[in-house]
Amino acid sequence: MYDAIGHYLIHLIYGYYPYLAGTVFLLGSLLRFDHGQYTWKTGSSQMLSSRNMRLASNLFHIGIIVIFFGHLVGMLTPHWVYAPFLHAGTKQLVAIVVGGIAGAMCLVGGAMLLYRRIFMPRVRQSSSLMDTLILGILVVQAGLGMGTIFFSLGHMDGEMMLTLSSWAQAIVFFSGGAADYMQEVSWIYKIHIFLGLTIILLFPFTRLVHVWSAPFGYVTRRYQLVRRRG
Numbered sequence: 001m002y003d004a005i006g007h008y009l010i011h012l013i014y015g016y017y018p019y020l021a022g023t024v025f026l027l028g029s030l031l032r033f034d035h036g037q038y039t040w041k042t043g044s045s046q047m048l049s050s051r052n053m054r055l056a057s058n059l060f061h062i063g064i065i066v067i068f069f070g071h072l073v074g075m076l077t078p079h080w081v082y083a084p085f086l087h088a089g090t091k092q093l094v095a096i097v098v099g100g101i102a103g104a105m106c107l108v109g110g111a112m113l114l115y116r117r118i119f120m121p122r123v124r125q126s127s128s129l130m131d132t133l134i135l136g137i138l139v140v141q142a143g144l145g146m147g148t149i150f151f152s153l154g155h156m157d158g159e160m161m162l163t164l165s166s167w168a169q170a171i172v173f174f175s176g177g178a179a180d181y182m183q184e185v186s187w188i189y190k191i192h193i194f195l196g197l198t199i200i201l202l203f204p205f206t207r208l209v210h211v212w213s214a215p216f217g218y219v220t221r222r223y224q225l226v227r228r229r230g
Helices: 002-035 054-077 088-119 121-124 129-152 161-173 178-182 188-206 207-213
Strands: none
Touching: 002 161, 002 188, 002 207, 054 088, 054 129, 054 161, 088 121, 088 129, 088 161, 088 207, 121 178, 121 207, 129 207, 161 178, 161 188, 188 207
16 A cells, blocks of 8 residues: 555656646746736845845855756756766766755855845845745755765766656656656655755746846847947
8 A cells, every 4th residue: 555655656746746847837937927027036135235145146046057057967968978978977976076066055155045034134024935935945955965965975886867867858858657767766866856846836936037037148249339428
């Protein structure tokens, strides 16, 4: 009976929940942009309290950007693409080093920002419950990510990384049977992935939507010439 319940939960969480989270992520972001553009902002609290703000913000944002693109490329790149020149164990070692540094930056910076939101009265009063909640979840997620490093160090053959990558690729490319890859995965990876999916689910209802408005256009736009009058 317990095996049947566990099997059901694995398929529910790692087979169906990703598609629910992804659907809410996309449709929710679109609807919020269409109907709630006045809430489409970062909601910066720097003017309320600038103490350690720049350091905390830089650590958090640089760390989370590196983590995001590292997961995106690492999880969704098929093994056959890099297998001829990069062993799975070597790739895992690179992921541990780079991810560990970025994770530490994200964790420290996020913890500093969370402290501001909870213990600085002016910042706390201007923050919504969802602001504090999503930041707290991100800090916990960064901590879990750091915890997975110790588990990864116990099996440097890269097999666990390949298993998790196979799950992610099966989800994204609709290959079917994705949940089967998660049956024997350690509990910390399961919680880490579940929390990551929950962040995706909550994304449209938080200030994280400002990510969609990243000013990439500044990189390619033409220069503006400004001349003095007369």
